[in-house]
Amino acid sequence: FLSEFIVLKRYFPGRKYMQTIKTAVIGLGVISEVHFDYFKNLEELKLTAVCDINPERVKTAAEKYRVKGYTDYRNMFEQEALDAVLILTDHFSHYPIAMCAFEHNVHVLCEKPITVRSSQAQEMINMAGKKNLVLAVDFCLRSIPHYKKIADIIHHRLGKILRADIIETRYFRTMAYYKSAVWRGTWKGEGGGILMNQAPHILDLIYWWFGQPEKISARLANKHHDIEVEDDVEIFMTYPEDARLRFYSNTWETPAGEYIYIVGEQGILSVNDNEMKFSAFERKIKEIINSPSDSLKDQISHTEKIEKETIPFSSQYEITKNFIDKLLGKTENLLVSGKDAAGSLLMANAAVVSHMQKKEIILKNFHPSEFDQQLEMLTSGKQRLTSRD
Ligand SMILES: NC(=O)c1ccc[n+]([C@@H]2O[C@H](COP(=O)([O-])OP(=O)(O)OC[C@H]3O[C@@H](n4cnc5c(N)ncnc54)[C@H](O)[C@@H]3O)[C@@H](O)[C@H]2O)c1
Known part of the structure; x- marks a missing residue:
């Protein structure tokens, strides 16, 4: 399935063709800064869109990263051809956003906790499995x-x-x-x-x-x-x-x-x-x-x-890199799957x-x-x- 969804090949000087993962970020609060910070060190992740219910935050991030901004994630999933999404919103919204992502065949890396209710976590795992999509969680320790x-x-x-x-x-x-x-x-x-x-x-x-x-x-x-x-x-x-x-x-x-x-x-x-x-x-x-x-x-x-031991960037970077590597077929193992979380x-x-x-x-x-x-x-x-x- 990986070869089916990774269609974008871009030319980078000094390299041959490189596959990238078109990724959106939903939730532009405190933890988003930690994630945005390492994106420059993860060139396989191509930031494509940002989303938040707060229009000011959307405007600031969209201008800063020169990507399209949305205040409704449903519109974003309808309009953007995304491979993956980082869900960085508050706890109860992880479940509806992840389910919407899966409906649109988008892989999910979700902030911890996976969601609040175990019953909903199981639904997320089942849906990802049914759609053959990756569900990873940022338990960065x-x-x-x-x-x-x-x-x-x-x-x-x-x-x-x-x-x-x-x-x-x-x-x-x-x-x-x-x-x-x-x-x-x-x-x-x-x-x-x-x-x-x-x-x-x-x-x-x-x-x-x-x-x-x-x-x-x-x-x-x-x-x-x-x-x-x-x-x-x-x-x-x-x-x-x-x-x-x-x-x-x-x-x-x-x-x-x-x-x-x-x-x-x-x-x-x-x-x-x-x-x-x-x-x-x-x-x-x-x-x-x-x-x-x-x-x-x-x-x-x-x-x-x-x-x-020190790690090169941050523990969150390691989790996202592992997620991206999994999508690119570079690793079989997810550091933290939905089932783990x-x-x-x-x-x-x-x-x-x-x-x-x-x-x-x-x-x-x-x-x-x-x-x-x-x-x-x-x-x-x-x-x-x-x-x-
Ligand atoms: N892995 C870590 O070490 C770590 C550290 C801090 C926070 N977190 C987790 O990250 C998540 C976010 O925490 P935070 O501190 O950044 O919160 P925050 O309140 O600073 O930011 C959350 C953002 O999500 C937006 N949002 C809420 N509902 C939304 C929706 N339906 N659509 C789009 N945007 C929406 C809010 O407007 C806000 O801008 C939480 O799950 C938290 O537990 C993880």
Whole structure:
């Protein structure tokens, strides 16, 4: 199918013919600047049109990038022969825009979260599959080298995972941030608080590293912001054989920090901000426990530092480059597919239901409609976020 839709060949000096992907950007807010910034380094992406419901933003971007501007994405899809679109709008609009793109046979790279409701994420995945189109999601942490190294250690060197603790407080936000756009900090506009906006990045890492847990129990709270949604989240996840993972994050704490501690049967991986290391055990932990000596010495065979590496432009660039490479047939693998993104969304949806209904969720029995009904109660104001205790 790739050869069918990539029809444009342009001549570049010093090269032979090059294929380009005619791409539109929908949503010209904060994150669009990050994306526009690397386009100059991605010459296979040909920016063709921009769209936003805000006419001023359309005018500015259309003039700056010398492309056609639209205030209605439906008109844009009707009038432009696009190969791909970057959807950079607020959360609830990802679903209708992506579905419209697929109807017009346009590939989609969508900002995180893929959408708010798992039920709609599944529809997006099904539609893309039916139309043989690519659906990628900008969970950009997956392109960062040290998170890739951590994934590799978890998947190949730690052995069976016994427990993990992940605390992420790099998401400090002021009230000025929550007031910077009407959709922020509301059930109706954002679909949640930290759990739907910032924490999805870490839930995506958890899903990538460990897969989906069997059970989820969550506590949401609004601790320090004058908003209706949560600014504080703690999720307890249970994996097979009773392996436990605790995840905690908030948007009220500063200075920021990242703390990851993962114990496997063959070693320990720890991240304390910039200090990252993997310590391998001499023997499996069970053998150490059952050894005749009670000495705690020499159980670590060696410790390796995990170094941070720089990436050429930005983590978003890496995701978009991978998307474009996939469309050009240069790679088979998407860094984050729609299916990947839906995996962590289900966990986030289950966490909201767990908190509001004060119960542990068994994920295999969890139906996305339970979240849809819960969200309806919250957006309509029939229910408010209250403490679980
Ligand atoms: N990957 C990351 O690290 C990262 C970082 C920040 C934001 N994001 C995500 O990017 C998305 C946008 O966030 P933002 O901070 O740029 O928001 P923003 O409010 O600054 O910008 C959103 C823009 O979308 C426009 N818009 C809304 N509905 C539209 C529609 N139907 N058609 C066309 N335009 C429409 C708005 O007018 C606005 O200009 C969100 O999903 C957010 O979670 C991702």
